[in-house]
Amino acid sequence: MPKQDLHDKVVLVTGAARRIGAAIVTRLHENGARVAIHYRGSEDEAKQLAAGLNEKRRESAATFQADLLDTDELPKLVAAVTGWAGRLDCLVNNASTFYPTPVGNITETQWQDLVGSNLKAPLFLSQAAAPQLQEHGGVIVNIVDIHAQRPLRNHAVYGPAKAGLAMLTRSLAKDLAPHIRVNGVSPGAILWPEDGMSEAAQATILRQVPLQRPGDPDDIADCVLYLWRDATYVTGQIIAVDGGRSIGW
Numbered sequence: 001m002p003k004q005d006l007h008d009k010v011v012l013v014t015g016a017a018r019r020i021g022a023a024i025v026t027r028l029h030e031n032g033a034r035v036a037i038h039y040r041g042s043e044d045e046a047k048q049l050a051a052g053l054n055e056k057r058r059e060s061a062a063t064f065q066a067d068l069l070d071t072d073e074l075p076k077l078v079a080a081v082t083g084w085a086g087r088l089d090c091l092v093n094n095a096s097t098f099y100p101t102p103v104g105n106i107t108e109t110q111w112q113d114l115v116g117s118n119l120k121a122p123l124f125l126s127q128a129a130a131p132q133l134q135e136h137g138g139v140i141v142n143i144v145d146i147h148a149q150r151p152l153r154n155h156a157v158y159g160p161a162k163a164g165l166a167m168l169t170r171s172l173a174k175d176l177a178p179h180i181r182v183n184g185v186s187p188g189a190i191l192w193p194e195d196g197m198s199e200a201a202q203a204t205i206l207r208q209v210p211l212q213r214p215g216d217p218d219d220i221a222d223c224v225l226y227l228w229r230d231a232t233y234v235t236g237q238i239i240a241v242d243g244g245r246s247i248g249w
Contacts, residue, residue: 004229007032009136010085011228012078014068014125015095017042019191020143022049023217024092024224029053029060031225036081036088037063038095068095068121069113075128088132090228093122093165094143098193100154111157118161123168126182134179139228142169142184143220144238146246149186166238173236181235183227188242190215210244 011028015021017039025035026049035053039046046063053061062084066077082088097117101110126140133140147155148162166184173182189205192214206212223241227234240246 004232005032006229008034009089010034010036010081010087011090011092012036012038012064012081012088012129013092013094014038014121015040016092017046017049017063020187020217020220021092021094023221024094025049025061026053027218027221027225028090028228029057031229033090034059034085035061036085037061038068038077039063039065040067040095068125069116071120071124074121074125077125078128078132082132087136088129088138089136090139090141091126091129091133092141092143092224093125095121096143096145098158101157102154103156106157114157115161115164118158119164119168122165126172130176130180134176138180140172140176140180140182141224141227142182144169144184144186146186146188146240146242149246169238170236177235181227181231183231183234183236184238185220185223185227186238186240186242186246187220188215188240188245190217190220190241205245208245209242210247213243215241215243 011033013021013025016025016037025037029035037046037050050061050063064077064080066073097113122142142165144166145162147159148166151159169182169184176182219241223239
Protein backbone atom coordinates (compact mmCIF):
# COMPACT_ATOMS: atom_id res chain seq x y z
CA MET A 1 0.00 0.00 0.00
CA PRO A 2 1.24 3.53 -0.72
CA LYS A 3 2.07 6.01 1.99
CA GLN A 4 -0.90 7.80 3.48
CA ASP A 5 -1.36 11.45 2.62
CA LEU A 6 -1.64 13.28 5.93
CA HIS A 7 -2.90 16.50 4.38
CA ASP A 8 -5.84 17.72 6.51
CA LYS A 9 -5.96 14.50 8.51
CA VAL A 10 -6.36 15.06 12.23
CA VAL A 11 -4.21 13.81 15.12
CA LEU A 12 -4.71 14.17 18.85
CA VAL A 13 -1.45 14.09 20.82
CA THR A 14 -1.70 13.96 24.60
CA GLY A 15 0.80 15.78 26.77
CA ALA A 16 1.78 17.71 23.68
CA ALA A 17 2.71 21.16 24.97
CA ARG A 18 6.37 20.43 25.67
CA ARG A 19 9.29 18.06 25.22
CA ILE A 20 8.64 14.91 23.16
CA GLY A 21 4.95 15.69 22.71
CA ALA A 22 5.70 19.07 21.15
CA ALA A 23 8.23 17.45 18.79
CA ILE A 24 5.63 14.91 17.68
CA VAL A 25 3.04 17.63 17.05
CA THR A 26 5.52 19.71 15.07
CA ARG A 27 6.67 16.81 12.86
CA LEU A 28 3.13 15.64 12.05
CA HIS A 29 2.08 19.23 11.31
CA GLU A 30 5.04 19.64 8.96
CA ASN A 31 3.71 16.67 7.03
CA GLY A 32 0.25 18.14 6.53
CA ALA A 33 -1.74 17.01 9.55
CA ARG A 34 -4.04 19.18 11.61
CA VAL A 35 -2.97 18.81 15.23
CA ALA A 36 -4.99 18.77 18.44
CA ILE A 37 -2.59 19.69 21.25
CA HIS A 38 -3.71 18.26 24.58
CA TYR A 39 -2.36 19.63 27.83
CA ARG A 40 -3.21 19.38 31.50
CA GLY A 41 -1.41 22.33 33.13
CA SER A 42 0.98 23.70 30.49
CA GLU A 43 -1.51 26.14 28.98
CA ASP A 44 0.96 28.85 27.99
CA GLU A 45 3.29 26.44 26.22
CA ALA A 46 0.39 24.73 24.43
CA LYS A 47 -1.08 27.98 23.17
CA GLN A 48 2.32 29.26 22.09
CA LEU A 49 2.95 26.07 20.13
CA ALA A 50 -0.47 26.24 18.46
CA ALA A 51 -0.02 29.90 17.58
CA GLY A 52 3.28 29.21 15.85
CA LEU A 53 1.80 26.35 13.84
CA ASN A 54 -1.24 28.39 12.86
CA GLU A 55 1.05 31.10 11.52
CA LYS A 56 2.38 28.52 9.09
CA ARG A 57 -1.07 27.13 8.19
CA ARG A 58 -4.29 28.76 9.32
CA GLU A 59 -6.62 26.77 11.58
CA SER A 60 -4.27 23.79 11.55
CA ALA A 61 -3.71 23.57 15.30
CA ALA A 62 -5.83 23.92 18.42
CA THR A 63 -5.36 23.30 22.14
CA PHE A 64 -7.49 21.14 24.42
CA GLN A 65 -7.25 20.96 28.21
CA ALA A 66 -8.18 17.80 30.10
CA ASP A 67 -7.19 15.83 33.17
CA LEU A 68 -6.63 12.38 31.71
CA LEU A 69 -6.98 10.79 35.13
CA ASP A 70 -10.66 11.72 35.05
CA THR A 71 -12.09 8.97 32.86
CA ASP A 72 -15.34 10.87 32.38
CA GLU A 73 -13.38 13.64 30.64
CA LEU A 74 -11.98 11.42 27.90
CA PRO A 75 -15.07 11.09 25.67
CA LYS A 76 -15.52 14.85 26.08
CA LEU A 77 -11.96 15.41 24.89
CA VAL A 78 -12.55 13.32 21.77
CA ALA A 79 -15.84 15.13 21.14
CA ALA A 80 -14.13 18.52 21.48
CA VAL A 81 -11.44 17.54 18.96
CA THR A 82 -13.95 16.21 16.42
CA GLY A 83 -16.11 19.26 17.00
CA TRP A 84 -13.15 21.43 16.02
CA ALA A 85 -11.82 19.33 13.15
CA GLY A 86 -14.78 17.23 12.01
CA ARG A 87 -12.85 13.96 12.26
CA LEU A 88 -10.05 12.09 14.03
CA ASP A 89 -7.50 9.96 12.18
CA CYS A 90 -4.73 9.34 14.71
CA LEU A 91 -4.31 9.25 18.48
CA VAL A 92 -0.88 9.49 20.07
CA ASN A 93 -0.93 8.52 23.75
CA ASN A 94 2.15 10.43 24.85
CA ALA A 95 1.18 11.95 28.21
CA SER A 96 3.04 10.31 31.08
CA THR A 97 3.95 10.75 34.72
CA PHE A 98 7.44 9.66 35.79
CA TYR A 99 9.07 9.68 39.20
CA PRO A 100 10.67 7.18 41.60
CA THR A 101 8.66 5.11 44.08
CA PRO A 102 11.09 3.25 46.36
CA VAL A 103 9.63 0.09 47.84
CA GLY A 104 8.62 0.71 51.44
CA ASN A 105 7.31 4.20 50.75
CA ILE A 106 4.90 3.60 47.87
CA THR A 107 1.49 5.19 48.37
CA GLU A 108 -1.83 4.41 46.77
CA THR A 109 -1.92 7.98 45.44
CA GLN A 110 1.34 7.35 43.57
CA TRP A 111 -0.06 4.10 42.21
CA GLN A 112 -3.21 5.82 40.96
CA ASP A 113 -1.18 8.63 39.39
CA LEU A 114 1.44 6.51 37.63
CA VAL A 115 -0.83 3.69 36.52
CA GLY A 116 -3.55 6.21 35.70
CA SER A 117 -1.43 8.32 33.36
CA ASN A 118 0.63 5.54 31.79
CA LEU A 119 -1.96 2.77 31.39
CA LYS A 120 -5.52 3.64 32.39
CA ALA A 121 -5.77 6.89 30.42
CA PRO A 122 -4.40 5.40 27.16
CA LEU A 123 -6.92 2.55 27.42
CA PHE A 124 -9.99 4.67 28.03
CA LEU A 125 -8.97 7.42 25.62
CA SER A 126 -8.36 4.82 22.90
CA GLN A 127 -11.76 3.35 23.65
CA ALA A 128 -13.39 6.78 23.38
CA ALA A 129 -11.58 7.53 20.11
CA ALA A 130 -12.13 4.12 18.51
CA PRO A 131 -15.44 4.89 16.71
CA GLN A 132 -13.93 7.92 14.96
CA LEU A 133 -10.68 6.12 14.18
CA GLN A 134 -12.53 3.12 12.78
CA GLU A 135 -14.57 5.35 10.50
CA HIS A 136 -11.42 6.81 8.98
CA GLY A 137 -9.09 3.80 9.03
CA GLY A 138 -7.17 5.38 11.85
CA VAL A 139 -4.04 4.74 13.86
CA ILE A 140 -3.10 4.68 17.54
CA VAL A 141 0.51 5.16 18.62
CA ASN A 142 1.44 4.62 22.27
CA ILE A 143 4.64 6.04 23.72
CA VAL A 144 5.99 3.21 25.87
CA ASP A 145 9.50 3.06 27.44
CA ILE A 146 12.48 0.73 27.34
CA HIS A 147 11.86 0.21 31.09
CA ALA A 148 8.69 -1.63 30.20
CA GLN A 149 11.08 -4.54 29.59
CA ARG A 150 14.04 -3.81 31.85
CA PRO A 151 13.34 -2.56 35.38
CA LEU A 152 14.65 0.76 36.58
CA ARG A 153 15.72 0.81 40.20
CA ASN A 154 13.25 2.53 42.55
CA HIS A 155 10.53 2.71 39.89
CA ALA A 156 8.40 -0.26 40.96
CA VAL A 157 5.18 1.42 39.82
CA TYR A 158 6.25 3.26 36.66
CA GLY A 159 7.89 0.23 35.04
CA PRO A 160 4.93 -2.12 35.48
CA ALA A 161 2.58 0.63 34.27
CA LYS A 162 4.59 0.96 31.05
CA ALA A 163 4.77 -2.82 30.73
CA GLY A 164 0.99 -2.80 30.89
CA LEU A 165 0.93 -0.18 28.15
CA ALA A 166 3.08 -2.44 25.98
CA MET A 167 0.60 -5.30 26.39
CA LEU A 168 -2.30 -2.90 25.88
CA THR A 169 -0.72 -1.89 22.55
CA ARG A 170 -0.71 -5.50 21.38
CA SER A 171 -4.18 -6.21 22.76
CA LEU A 172 -5.72 -3.20 21.05
CA ALA A 173 -3.97 -4.10 17.81
CA LYS A 174 -5.70 -7.46 17.86
CA ASP A 175 -9.08 -6.20 19.05
CA LEU A 176 -9.32 -3.14 16.77
CA ALA A 177 -8.04 -4.78 13.58
CA PRO A 178 -8.56 -4.61 10.68
CA HIS A 179 -9.83 -1.02 10.73
CA ILE A 180 -7.41 0.52 13.24
CA ARG A 181 -3.66 -0.06 13.44
CA VAL A 182 -2.08 0.16 16.91
CA ASN A 183 1.67 0.38 17.52
CA GLY A 184 4.11 1.75 20.06
CA VAL A 185 7.36 3.66 20.27
CA SER A 186 9.73 2.83 23.11
CA PRO A 187 12.15 5.72 23.81
CA GLY A 188 15.50 5.33 25.49
CA ALA A 189 17.69 8.20 26.66
CA ILE A 190 16.02 11.02 24.76
CA LEU A 191 15.59 13.79 27.32
CA TRP A 192 16.96 13.78 30.86
CA PRO A 193 14.36 14.07 33.67
CA GLU A 194 13.16 17.60 34.32
CA ASP A 195 13.99 17.36 38.01
CA GLY A 196 17.63 16.81 37.09
CA MET A 197 20.10 13.93 36.84
CA SER A 198 23.76 13.99 37.81
CA GLU A 199 26.41 13.95 35.12
CA ALA A 200 27.70 10.68 36.57
CA ALA A 201 24.28 9.07 36.21
CA GLN A 202 23.99 10.35 32.66
CA ALA A 203 27.42 8.94 31.83
CA THR A 204 26.44 5.55 33.26
CA ILE A 205 23.37 5.42 31.05
CA LEU A 206 25.28 6.47 27.93
CA ARG A 207 27.82 3.70 28.52
CA GLN A 208 24.89 1.29 28.08
CA VAL A 209 23.99 2.79 24.68
CA PRO A 210 25.82 1.23 21.71
CA LEU A 211 25.54 4.47 19.74
CA GLN A 212 27.17 6.26 22.72
CA ARG A 213 24.95 9.35 22.64
CA PRO A 214 21.51 10.42 23.74
CA GLY A 215 18.72 10.65 21.23
CA ASP A 216 16.60 13.64 20.31
CA PRO A 217 12.84 14.22 20.54
CA ASP A 218 12.81 14.37 16.75
CA ASP A 219 13.91 10.72 16.70
CA ILE A 220 10.67 9.80 18.45
CA ALA A 221 8.63 12.14 16.26
CA ASP A 222 10.06 10.57 13.11
CA CYS A 223 9.10 7.10 14.33
CA VAL A 224 5.55 8.22 15.10
CA LEU A 225 5.34 9.71 11.60
CA TYR A 226 6.54 6.41 10.12
CA LEU A 227 3.98 4.38 12.06
CA TRP A 228 1.13 6.64 10.97
CA ARG A 229 2.05 7.57 7.40
CA ASP A 230 4.28 4.80 6.09
CA ALA A 231 3.74 1.58 8.03
CA THR A 232 0.44 0.60 6.47
CA TYR A 233 1.05 -3.14 7.03
CA VAL A 234 2.40 -2.83 10.58
CA THR A 235 0.30 -3.31 13.69
CA GLY A 236 0.89 -4.65 17.20
CA GLN A 237 4.57 -3.67 17.14
CA ILE A 238 6.67 -1.63 19.56
CA ILE A 239 9.74 0.01 18.06
CA ALA A 240 12.65 0.78 20.39
CA VAL A 241 14.22 4.15 19.60
CA ASP A 242 17.05 3.96 22.09
CA GLY A 243 20.40 3.86 20.32
CA GLY A 244 20.51 0.11 20.87
CA ARG A 245 20.28 0.28 24.66
CA SER A 246 17.58 -2.37 24.83
CA ILE A 247 19.94 -4.92 23.26
CA GLY A 248 21.21 -5.44 26.79
CA TRP A 249 23.11 -3.77 29.58
